[in-house]
Amino acid sequence: MSVKRIFNNRYIKLFLAFLIGIIVGLIALLYNNILDYFTFSLIDIGMELTIFHRLSLVFVPALGGLIVGFIIKYGSMSAKGHGIPAILSSIETKERHLTYRDLLTEGFASAITISSGGSGGRIGPIVEIGAGIGDLIAYKLDLDLFDYQTFLGCGAAAGIAGLFHAPLGGIMFVTEILFNKVDKNRLIMVAVSAISADMVIRWSGQELFLAHLNLGQVENVYNFITAALIGIFAAVFAVAFVYTLRKLSDIFDNLKLNIVLKPALGGLLLGMIAFKLPEIMGSGNRIIVELFNQSEYDLKFLFILLVLKIIATALTLGSGGSGGIFSPSLLIGSLTGIIIGGLSHQILPFLTGSSSLYALIGMAAVISAVIRAPLTATFIILEFTHNYSLTVPLLISSLIAERAASKSGLKSAYSPDYFERL
Template sequence: MKIISFYFHKIDERFKLILIATVVGIGGGFAAVALNRSLELGREILIKYRGDWYSFIFPAIGAILSVFFLVYIAKDVGGHGVPEVIYSVTRRGGLLRFRSSFSRLISCALTIASGGSAGPESPVVISGASIGSNIACLFRMRDRQRITLVGAGAAAAIASIFNAPVAGIAFSLETILGEWTATNLITIAVASAVGTEVCRIFQGNQIPFKGGPFTISNADVVACIGLSIFTCISALMLMRLLKAVRHISSQIIPFDILRAGCGGLLVGLIGIFLPDVLGEAYEAVRAAIYGHSFDGIIFAGILTVGKIVATCLTIGTGGMGGIFAPCLVIGSFLGLFYYKLLLLLFPSINWAGQAYFCLLGMAGVLSSVLQAPMTGIFLITEITGGYQVLVSVLLV
């Protein structure tokens, strides 16, 4: 072992980072696969009970178990996903706890599988980042190198969970590290590609939300300006309501488990009337993109607001999960609402279609919330295969 360590430290620093980034990418890929499989298992177990009268308490039970595991079993009390990784990069030299590599995945699975309105990406980001941080510590890397590997782990996680390697690279460089140096780019690109391939081996090379082809006219491009305003308003509503829920709920209910349970119960009650807002809600996104009928413009607007409220109640009261997936769902519902509004106001125009505006809504809300336009652009084009709408996405 000493001989291996001796020769390893003699390797050129850049090549060393690439070798370790490969290992980090494998770890990030397996973390994403494990979380996806856990969510699928949880849904399969609970789906047969969804129609029962007591199913509205499932999100509350999941939130309680999630917080109990995180606080009292894993004892991993810290920041909330991506902000915690950013704090680690900016203030702690990329140091993250090893238990964060698995504790957030388990907690997230309990929250989302039970119906909590959140996404899997934030926990898997901190898992991948923690893998990168601890492997860097194992090889006694310097702070600068460790930070790069934290970014590599985050990139591998995003790339794997969405099957979107370029979006993983953009997310890490734009959001986590905040700089586009050559060393960072190569290391992160390797981890992102490896993580994606690991995920594809176990889950296949699937495009989550296939859209198009579209016939895009000048009217559709001009309509993008109006949609961008709607997405901005929705993003502001989501972030301000989330902040308010966190503040108010912590003031009213000081106990973590009870607060999360109450939030989950309210989400379950919303789910009685709007089941499409529960969990990841990706099936509802596919239904919107594939042109399945929803009950008019009012219902589309209610779905949008309902998903915003359910997400804020889930994450704001302590449920573990990310904001990526809810942004995509909110954006798709908002795009559906906007499309139906255009049909109502301008019925004589032959618009590009429901799927077109759903995809643009997803890009607009995600970019607005994350304040990361490049991530939003690449993510939407990769997870939808919608490179045809790239110009429209840039406008939104």
């Protein structure tokens, strides 16, 4: 019996899907803990009052960008920017698959970008690494195109499940973003990978990202109206985010400067902003947690933070830094929800939702508008909280935001043509 025939056995494939989930879950756990340590330490330094500590924020992202520039130039250009378009580009054919070198470059480049203060997300790199592991296994075993795509999807779903405690969100992501149609056999294998990756994180003892929140009366009809309003404004900020990212990518692509120096320049510009506002640095996860632990907000400051986070992320990724857009989108969304919810409360004080509720609604709406995947956005936020009374307001905001963003004529941030230009 040939090796290829052995691995075409259904139960062997299920075992491989399980194995992919375990491997990607372990990578996600390690990756997350390392980045938490470095980015939290850097923001803490930025909060110090001395001019020396603040000045360090100007140069650390630039140094990180310089290192990333070398890694990408001599490693793999696929690590430039955010990783999902590379997966979408490779999923159409086995001829353009991800290599070991691509995965190592992506891992090191994104880790250095984020840990040195670059405004990038963690999910894009982990999803690309997870998909790449599935890609390599299927490619080495010479499986047919259907199975190749399935294993790539298994790794991607495991990445989301491993970072967010969100196996359903990972499954929906693969269904909405990677695959054009749902196949039962494919869905079972993707689910096995997502669940096994989630099991790794749960065994590690890590808590849910946003559990035990006081959300107020979630299902009050007035909150549904506020959710619709948040969806509209989320689409505006999401479109501004994607447009800024693409515009700065074009500017840096056309800049007559060595490719090694471009991420350093982006890091320097980001550092100049961070000198005054260190909260823009990193993926934004810590700031999100702090927002949920507050009861009073300066809406003017939050709006400034929102705008500068968009610019900081576009500078980081547009200049060639490596990272994702998912986590920055969550911060942009939480800020949008708190701002719009806060203003609504001032006009209509009888609203019964809390700031935490509106932040969650905003997170789902911005994610939906940025990647054009309302079900993925809804399920991920639901799994953050395990509060399924959120389903209706999340769907309202996500669907409205996705439709409004689509009407803008601007393509999704995950459009494969972004990768084609790299």
